[in-house]
Amino acid sequence: MSFARFEVFSKIAELGSFTKASQQLNMTQSAVSHAIASLESEWGVLLINRDRRKGITLTEVGQKSLLHIREILNRMEHINQEIALVRNLEIGTIRIGTFASASSCLLPKILSEFQKKHSQIEFKFYEGSYEEITEWLNIGIIDIGFVVEMDSTSTFEIIPLIKDKMVVAFPSNHMLNHQEIINIQDLQKEPFIMPTGMYQKYIEDLFKQENIHPTIRFEVHDCNTIANMVKEGLGITIGPELFLKTQQNIQLGTLNLTHWRHVALACPSVKEASPAVREFLAVAKKVFKSKS
Template identity: 35%
Template structure:
């Protein structure tokens, strides 16, 4: 059985306060406080900073978080394996993905998976690329869909597809060659993009075309970028996956020199994955292979 203080530790971290954790675990706040005090006494150091607004991890608490999460995940795998031995396909899979993957990929993959494993619970967290990878590393997610290469050591990645990056322009925008965007076409234009994208392949494309950082504006999400471009406030830069359900009155133009971002799955050590997580990874691989035989996503 899982030591209760470990479960309390992760629940308090997720909820942010002892009171909310007590509500989730159906115990009193004093029981939560007692469990955390017991854990800190056994470890010999505080794991949480307490304040009126809630709690946060101490530096030592951050160090033990991956280990405690690993113990919890191991218990979950033991329980799931025991259930499979008894002929039961149940458990939980925690998936993290960025916005356009949540919109375009997760619904059909999860729907197909649930047809075979209806009792497996799936939770989805939408987040940025770095946060997804970090949560997989720390054991808070079982599987992540993110950009490659990852910047976090200790995770295993596998490429799914290359996603072409496009220039988004107003309907009256004209290019010199009539088909693709060149450096000459981009002079005197501002670019609108998400801040989280600027450190990845998007930045490589903008640098290649010598777009000055002073000509870059940041927006909230993909749809906001399209709306701003449609209003004539600048040019956008978005990958093909983010444009699958575009309804804006804009032009989607390839760059003269093509750029691609790599999208992949990130997990921890394969030996530590539950059977259900391995099964949904296979589901993702089959989905990509069938939908994109060339492993290249274009418009």
């Protein structure tokens, strides 16, 4: 059994394209096609549906096989890292799922400390929404992911990093700019840009707590779009300080009602993680120990 064919199949499933998979794997497209064809021939099943108009999709058996194949590849990565440790070598790849504000504000701090001792470890970063990161963890695309407020039903192990305050964001010339503390009642008649992402519920709970019905002008999912709309004077918003403080030409204000979101790293199992992943988590805990 060739693990190289497993890697090809996993990469095609991840990217949804034979061409993109061949580029990332530094293989010819014909070699990629041959690897899948030989795997299907050996098993006697069709793993991938090929359609010129609709593109490629996994068959039912392909989807079921993918979960096991990714687990096998992850186990092989762990074995290789364990062997390297015994030989006093350092190898391995860590796959991290991250969202925008974590990428810019948290990840560099951990990487800087980690690479002081482990410069040979490679990284692959997958940036997406909170929901996508959770899905990637579930299906084995990533080893660890930045998450926010995992609920009690989560099966992941959680490593808390920081508390991130929810703040008001408004244009630099807005009248709120001169208020040290902003009363949430003052936001009731302001044109409001409501985020539709994961922290929408936090904002709705804040308004509900004070029996306020905000004047919602826009509902937007993308954080960067929201920040740009605030810059252009299209409305104000409430959001996480970690992200909003990195945006230029908008001002932030502190609400009279304090609400925090908790940012953490999630891992399916620290005990079963590779040596490189366990060390990365240990470094992350050390870096943010005083801020969690």
